[in-house]
Amino acid sequence: MDLSLSDKHRALQDEVRAFVREHGHKSPKLGGGRKRPDQKTRDWQKLLVDNGYVGRTIPREYGGFGAAPDVLEAAVIASEFAAAGIYAGMTNQGISMLVPTLLEVGTEEQRKQWVEKTIRGDVIWCQGYSEPGAGSDLASLTTRGVLQDGHWVIDGQKIWTSSAHYADMMFLLCRTEPDKPKHEGISYLLLSMKTPGIEVRPLRTMTGRAEFNEVFFTDVRVPEHQIVLGRGKGWYVANVTLKHERSMIGNAEKMTTRLEQLIALLKANGLLGVAEYRDRLLKLQGEVIAWKAHNLRLLTEAAQGVDSGVKRMIVKYGGTMLGFRLASLAIDALGTAGLPFESAGEDAEDDDATTWNIDYLYDVGLMIGGGSNNIQKNIIAERGLDLPREPKVARA
Ligand SMILES: Cc1cc2nc3c(=O)[nH]c(=O)nc-3n(C[C@H](O)[C@H](O)[C@H](O)COP(=O)(O)OP(=O)(O)OC[C@H]3O[C@@H](n4cnc5c(N)ncnc54)[C@H](O)[C@@H]3O)c2cc1C
Incomplete structure (x- = not known):
């Protein structure tokens, strides 16, 4: 097998290296995140979109770069960014989950209205x-969502809604067909978080920060056309989004970046030569390389229109466990700086130790968010490996 790059891919590699040399100093700091992106992050995001390093295969009419899918191009860009230790662009519920959903099942109008603004970081979404x-x-x-005079009138409550306290928009699941079986009665709506009747109450997590929220809806009116795919089709749309959510959470490139940061930390703390740390690092390095290869296989299959089945189902489970173990080694390497800490406020500029601490604690949450890892194991077993279904517990 010839693993060398073709001329076309070598030219792209040179191009990305030149970009990094010229613009790398403008990159925001890696890690942390989960706050409303600041101006520096949004400016950087726009630069990446304009140069085709974010939204590369999104058609030009929706604000992307319009390139044909090419797994190696994506890999070259990602590995150059990771090696340079610079920020490869925002990953959030709008960019990584809603945009691919709209490209798959949205109307032309919805794509034109939302995709460009979202990938450029101008509109932030949350997931209800x-x-x-x-x-x-x-x-x-x-x-509930009840159709009245051309509007869906929403009443009810959501919880654990990440970033609702600063999001501009929400994609929401609500029950619009109460008489139908439960999976067939759900619709998927897009709504502004400024709509009257929405109340957001932040919930503080163990990172010490409010990262998710309770959201209450009282007679919230959403124009009828802001539904995706149609009445009662929400369960299908929700699963399209979940597929992308689980890939985002288990993202292989994030692991590569985190590994590079971990190596830098061990070097700085004089621990690279210590057998116990070196041994753990080498094992993790091997897993990250395997995870990257797995990601390339999934990208290849997606470009060929092949359903990757169980290979895709393991991404969320495997990625969150690996991410947590990378952060765990960093916490051990930090010594006393890795002990439980008092987090500064939401807007504080985090130092490296704080960023690792927050990532470590937040990673525990990622084992639950996007469908808990217990549920992921059920999915892998039942739908991926055809093992017998879990017995249903009789309701009292
Ligand atoms: C950091 C974070 C961010 C989140 N962000 C969002 C967001 O933006 N939007 C949003 O809508 N939601 C969000 N969530 C919510 C998340 O999707 C839910 O927490 C998750 O689906 C689990 O639901 P639950 O909390 O109600 O737990 P439950 O469903 O009550 O489960 C409780 C426990 O029981 C286990 N369990 C339940 N059923 C089974 C079973 N059949 N077999 C084995 N074990 C089982 C679960 O694994 C879990 O450990 C977020 C959660 C976290 C932690």
């Missing part, structure tokens, strides 16, 4: 799925 009584069993959700 979970409710107090509907998390793992999401299809039990009860937030």
Whole structure:
């Protein structure tokens, strides 16, 4: 097998290196995140979009770069950014989840209205799925949407809604067909977070910061056309989005960047030569390389229109566990700076130790967010490996 790059890909590599030399100093700091992106991050995002390093295969009419899908191009760009230790662009619920959903099942009008603004970082989205009584069993959700005078009137409550306290828009699941079986009665709506009747109450996590929220809806009116795919089709759309959410959470490039940061930390703390640390690092390095190869395989299959089945289903579980173990080694390497800490406020500029601490604590949450890892194991077993289904517990 010839693993060398073709002329076309070598030329791209040179181009990205030149870009990094010229613009790398403008990159925001790596890690952390989960705050409303600041001006520096949004300016950097626009530069990446304009140069085709973000939204590369999104058609030009929706604000992307319009390149044909090419797995190696994506890999070259990602590895040059990771090696240079610079920020490869925003990953959030709008860019990584809603945009691919609209490209797959949205109307032309919805794509034109939202894709460009979202990938450029001008519109931030949040995801209104979970409710107090509907998390793992999401299809039990009860937030209502009733059609009245050309508007969906929404009443109910969402919970664990990441970034709702600063998001501009929400993609929301609500029950619009109460008489239908539960999976068939759900619709997927797009709404502004400024709509009257929405109340957001932040919830503080163990990072010490408010990263997700409770969101209450009282007679919230959403124009009828802001539905994706149609009445009662929300469960299908929700699963398109979840597929992208799980890929985002288990993202291989994030692991590569984190590995580079970890190596730098071990070097700085004089631990690279210490057998115990070196041994753990080498094992993790091997896993990151395997994870990257797995990602390339998935990208190849996606470009060929092949359903990757169980290979895709393992991404969220495997990625969150690997990310957590990378952060765990960093916490051990930090010594006393890695002990439980008092986080500064939301707007504080984080130093490296704080960023690792926050990433480490947040990673525990990622094992639950996007469908808990227990549920992921059920999905892998039942839908991926055809093992017998889990017995249903009889309701009292
Ligand atoms: C950091 C973070 C960010 C989040 N962001 C969002 C967001 O932006 N928008 C949004 O809508 N939601 C969000 N969530 C919510 C998340 O999707 C839910 O927490 C998750 O789906 C689990 O639901 P639950 O919390 O109701 O737990 P439950 O469903 O009540 O589960 C409780 C426990 O039981 C286990 N369990 C449940 N059923 C089974 C089963 N059949 N087999 C084995 N174990 C089972 C679960 O694994 C879990 O450990 C976020 C959560 C976290 C932690």
